Amino acid sequence: MKRRNFLKLSASACAALAALQLGDKDIFRPVQARSAAEAPKLPGSLGAKEITSVCEMCFWRCPIVGKVKNGRLVKIEGNPKSPANGTRVCARGNSGVQLLYDPDRIKYPLKRTGSRGEGKWARISWDEALDEVAHNLKETKRKYGPHALAFFDHGASAEFMRDIFKTLGSENYTNEPAFFQCVGPAALAYLMTYGYVTTGTRQYIDMKNAKAMLFIGTHIGENVHVSHVREFIEGLQNGAKLVVVDPRYSASAAKADIYLPIRPGTDTALLLAWMNFIISEGLYNKEFVEKHCTGFDELKKAVKKYTLQWASPICDLPVRDMKKAILLLAGNSPHVAVHPGRHSTWYGRGDTGRHQALAILAALFGAVGVEGGLYFPTHVKKGHISFGCVEEEPETPAKSISEDYYPFASTFGSPTSKIIEATLTGKPYPVKLWGINGVNILQTISNPYHTMEAIKKLDFIFCEEILPTETAIWSDIVLPGATYLERYDTVYTFDLLTPYLTVRQPVVKPMFEVKSSFWIARELAKRTGLKCFNYNNEVEFIEEELKGAGLTLKELNQKGGIVSYKANPYRDPKEFKVATEDGKVQLAVEDFADEDLDPVPKFVPTPAPPKGYVRLVYGRSPVHTFSRTMNNKWLHNEAPENLLWLNDKVAKKVNIKDGEEVVLENQDGYRSWPIKIKVTPGIRPDTAYMVHGFGSRSKQLSKAYKQGASDQFLVTEYEDDPFMGASSHRTNFIRIVKAGKVINLPELCPPPKDIPRFVPQKNRTGGK
Amino acid sequence: MNKELAKISYLLAQGFSYPGQNNCNKTFFEAVKEVANAFEVPCGSISFSKDELCQAYTQLFINEPQGRWAPPFSSVYLSAQGLLMDKGREQAVKFYKEAGLEPGRLTEPEDFLVTELHFVAELLDSDNLGLLSRFLQQHMLKWFPCFYRRLKALKPHPYYLLLADLTSRFLDTTYQEVIDETT
Numbered sequence: 001m002k003r004r005n006f007l008k009l010s011a012s013a014c015a016a017l018a019a020l021q022l023g024d025k026d027i028f029r030p031v032q033a034r035s036a037a038e039a040p041k042l043p044g045s046l047g048a049k050e051i052t053s054v055c056e057m058c059f060w061r062c063p064i065v066g067k068v069k070n071g072r073l074v075k076i077e078g079n080p081k082s083p084a085n086g087t088r089v090c091a092r093g094n095s096g097v098q099l100l101y102d103p104d105r106i107k108y109p110l111k112r113t114g115s116r117g118e119g120k121w122a123r124i125s126w127d128e129a130l131d132e133v134a135h136n137l138k139e140t141k142r143k144y145g146p147h148a149l150a151f152f153d154h155g156a157s158a159e160f161m162r163d164i165f166k167t168l169g170s171e172n173y174t175n176e177p178a179f180f181q182c183v184g185p186a187a188l189a190y191l192m193t194y195g196y197v198t199t200g201t202r203q204y205i206d207m208k209n210a211k212a213m214l215f216i217g218t219h220i221g222e223n224v225h226v227s228h229v230r231e232f233i234e235g236l237q238n239g240a241k242l243v244v245v246d247p248r249y250s251a252s253a254a255k256a257d258i259y260l261p262i263r264p265g266t267d268t269a270l271l272l273a274w275m276n277f278i279i280s281e282g283l284y285n286k287e288f289v290e291k292h293c294t295g296f297d298e299l300k301k302a303v304k305k306y307t308l309q310w311a312s313p314i315c316d317l318p319v320r321d322m323k324k325a326i327l328l329l330a331g332n333s334p335h336v337a338v339h340p341g342r343h344s345t346w347y348g349r350g351d352t353g354r355h356q357a358l359a360i361l362a363a364l365f366g367a368v369g370v371e372g373g374l375y376f377p378t379h380v381k382k383g384h385i386s387f388g389c390v391e392e393e394p395e396t397p398a399k400s401i402s403e404d405y406y407p408f409a410s411t412f413g414s415p416t417s418k419i420i421e422a423t424l425t426g427k428p429y430p431v432k433l434w435g436i437n438g439v440n441i442l443q444t445i446s447n448p449y450h451t452m453e454a455i456k457k458l459d460f461i462f463c464e465e466i467l468p469t470e471t472a473i474w475s476d477i478v479l480p481g482a483t484y485l486e487r488y489d490t491v492y493t494f495d496l497l498t499p500y501l502t503v504r505q506p507v508v509k510p511m512f513e514v515k516s517s518f519w520i521a522r523e524l525a526k527r528t529g530l531k532c533f534n535y536n537n538e539v540e541f542i543e544e545e546l547k548g549a550g551l552t553l554k555e556l557n558q559k560g561g562i563v564s565y566k567a568n569p570y571r572d573p574k575e576f577k578v579a580t581e582d583g584k585v586q587l588a589v590e591d592f593a594d595e596d597l598d599p600v601p602k603f604v605p606t607p608a609p610p611k612g613y614v615r616l617v618y619g620r621s622p623v624h625t626f627s628r629t630m631n632n633k634w635l636h637n638e639a640p641e642n643l644l645w646l647n648d649k650v651a652k653k654v655n656i657k658d659g660e661e662v663v664l665e666n667q668d669g670y671r672s673w674p675i676k677i678k679v680t681p682g683i684r685p686d687t688a689y690m691v692h693g694f695g696s697r698s699k700q701l702s703k704a705y706k707q708g709a710s711d712q713f714l715v716t717e718y719e720d721d722p723f724m725g726a727s728s729h730r731t732n733f734i735r736i737v738k739a740g741k742v743i744n745l746p747e748l749c750p751p752p753k754d755i756p757r758f759v760p761q762k763n764r765t766g767g768k
Numbered sequence: 769m770n771k772e773l774a775k776i777s778y779l780l781a782q783g784f785s786y787p788g789q790n791n792c793n794k795t796f797f798e799a800v801k802e803v804a805n806a807f808e809v810p811c812g813s814i815s816f817s818k819d820e821l822c823q824a825y826t827q828l829f830i831n832e833p834q835g836r837w838a839p840p841f842s843s844v845y846l847s848a849q850g851l852l853m854d855k856g857r858e859q860a861v862k863f864y865k866e867a868g869l870e871p872g873r874l875t876e877p878e879d880f881l882v883t884e885l886h887f888v889a890e891l892l893d894s895d896n897l898g899l900l901s902r903f904l905q906q907h908m909l910k911w912f913p914c915f916y917r918r919l920k921a922l923k924p925h926p927y928y929l930l931l932a933d934l935t936s937r938f939l940d941t942t943y944q945e946v947i948d949e950t951t
């Protein structure tokens with residue numbers, strides 16, 4: 001357009017423009033003296049302002065320093081004052097920058113405009129979003145009662161919102177997939193054996209000072225938590241021997257002195273045979289057992305039938321190797337780190353028993369409260385805070401999801417599988433509203449197809465999310481949560497070998513309209529008419545917590561954001577006492593017997609793969625956390641997709657080459673996204689492995705969508721742990737679809753007759 | 769002349785803001801249409817409901833169900849990483865500072881299209897044409913065409929396509945005008 005034309009034609013345009021109020025005077029303001037001071041012009045993070053905080057790229061919570069230049073976070077490093085990680089962070093810790101500045105982030109409150117799962121939204125105001133959530137919470141409770149409300153959560157910041165569900169009177173205020181889909185069986189086994197949760201978020205296992213270590217499925221190195229990995233490596237450097245039991249030659253297995261490639265599902269058989277062996281050979285720590293354990297006779301009797309010869313065909317391991325391993329471990333007692341594991345929802349029926357067996361084995365070595373064994377947490381003092389939430393008198397349901405299905409479920413909350421069942425069937429009572437915070441339920445809970453069906457039946461579903469995950473696209477209202485780099489949380493104490501106290505605090509201003517979890521919960525409580533959260537902001541309660549430690553936030557920051565304490569992990573044999581009722585280690589758990597469950601673990605075989613299939617197992621990548629980091633550009637560049645590990649002999653028989661792209665089909669006919677094959681001798685012929693968390697189904701995750709295959713979407717068959725109701729994840733089997741043709745996989749290690757074969761259920765219909 | 773161009777810049781900034789009372793009414797649409805006529809961009813009558821535009825805006829500029837969207841932030845186009853708060857934002861902030869300004873109210877990063885259009889308007893209003901010419905040449909005309917291409921490829925809602933067409937022409941025209949006046 002030529003200028004004169006513009007001027008000539010602009011008369012009517014000018015009139016129209018004049019009719020409008022244009023130009024928002026608030027968008028710009030004169031530069032304020034405070035902000036005018038630019039960071040010195042130095043390369044990279046040099047000259048940046050340093051703010052201490054706590055990482056949340058995984059749940060390990062390493063202390064960090066955020067380096068901020070001109071309002072932008074340019075680098076994350078470990079807090080040099082941290083006794084646990086020092087200046088180190090892992091690849092994920094480093095990549096927090098990319099999470100913060102990911103354009104795909106949820107930026108504003110969103111309301112669903114399409115159907116559930118479609119991901120069509122309109123941006124709405126915070127008032128509208130909060131009012132709608134509050135209205136639905138009240139209305140659902142009025143119509144169906146408090147238990148119709150269910151909350152799925154993960155992480156410390158989700159606890160604020162959890163208080164709302166609790167205060168509203170629901171028994172389903174904590175259905176943490178972290179317990180019911182992950183650590184629950186292990187946590188219960190150790191809690192009942194030792195009286196404290198030896199493995200939960202953290203594992204109290206002294207690898208650094210161990211003379212020998214035992215890992216059952218644990219794959220440190222691929223599973224990275226900075227201080228944990230460091231202690232493992234230090235232990236090896238100090239000369240510790242390592243026994244790894246795993247159907248896959250993992251990163252840990254590569255460092256093992258003895259590697260036992262066990263048949264999946266038979267770990268308890270091995271552990272029971274080992275226990276019997278050391279008891280009958282007199283290799284156990286008699287003094288420790290006599291003085292500090294109860295139930296030894298019952299244990300001895302119960303394990304008597306489990307010999308190494310019996311275990312050999314079941315575990316598919318030579319007697320010689322099993323014996324060599326147990327002699328190596330027993331020979332180094334009591335300084336034996338029997339790693340308690342964490343993710344333990346493997347096979348359903350035997351999961352608590354397997355971890356109970358690990359806990360007992362550690363006690364038989366006397367490897368408790370000593371250097372190199374299980375140790376005691378060091379309590380770090382901080383002030384107690386109460387949010388003053390006034391709970392209504394709980395209304396007991398005729399049949400409780402939390403208490404009436406599994407005897408030990410209520411220790412952790414309500415089993416996720418039962419919440420989903422109640423949502424689908426209305427039994428034992430209807431569940432009509434879900435709130436979700438900090439967990440991508442469709443990539444976490446067994447049988448996501450059931451979960452999606454259940455969501456369709458809900459009256460209302462909302463979530464607090466950072467990224468447009470599968471959970472977000474199935475929600476009616478999405479509340480944009482602040483990342484850990486933009487918010488405060490409560491004070492964190494670390495009670496492992498290097499105890500400290502620190503605090504998560506914002507390193508930059510929140511982006512867009514995202515809000516902290518505390519702010520969201522407080523606003524929701526107000527609008528729901530609840531008396532809750534009697535602090536105006538996080539700093540108020542942080543100060544109160546710090547007061548209990550004799551600190552203020554300012555003082556803590558002056559000290560470098562962290563204060564360290566002396567550890568008290570070991571016990572003099574004279575003072576040794578665990579946190580059970582009689583102060584002794586329970587080698588047979590009477591509370592289990594009272595509920596008609598086995599007081600001493602038994603071997604309960606998990607069904608073997610049907611003909612033509614292999615068992616699907618999964619694990620971690622050192623550069624990813626669950627399904628949470630696949631959209632992170634740096635981490636995506638490191639590991640953009642997962643691979644399916646397939647045994648080389650199996651691959652050769654069906655002519656599958658390394659790097660070939662295939663689709664996987666499970667026993668129920670459900671198929672995966674395409675995935676490339678890694679042909680390797682490092683996995684058993686009856687097993688296939690992939691890293692968990694890939695194959696996102698949310699198109700809004702521009703980097704993660706359809707990258708690799710999701711193990712979760714192949715887990716349609718599950719069994720609940722009879723002790724606490726956790727759902728199994730390794731009870732599914734796959735075969736291969738190549739160029740549209742289904743390929744049955746040959747069976748190279750047939751199961752012995754003691755192990756039944758899996759029989760697919762006829763009524764399952766697979767979505768291809 | 770500069771005041772009129774400033775008004776158009778403000779209008780476009782308002783158009784690219786989330787639909788609300790101020791930018792979703794007859795008078796506003798009328799003004800858009802007049803500007804379209806001025807730029808000889810064909811357009812029929814403009815009449816869309818707020819709900820329709822809210823949905824379209826969310827899908828194009830916030831989070832889109834198919835993952836195909838056009839983030840209205842310069843950083844996404846100016847850095848190899850495609851991240852927010854990167855090089856583009858750094859450039860924009862530098863220019864704002866040179867003008868003695870800093871963004872105040874908006875919660876979006878400083879290189880948000882709306883903020884940058886406001887900045888153009890401020891410079892036009894204050895006749896700071898030297899800085900404007902550099903801002904356009906060294907920054908805005910480096911990324912806006914990429915954004916415009918990405919948006920067009922998405923086959924967007926006609927209203928936002930129109931606004932993008934107008935913005936493209938407006939930036940080119942303003943740059944030419946400023947060059948004319950400063951050389």
Ligand code: SF4
Binds near residue numbers: 061089090091093094
């Ligand atoms: S292990 Fe890595 S991701 Fe986890 S908290 Fe530490 S630095 Fe962060």
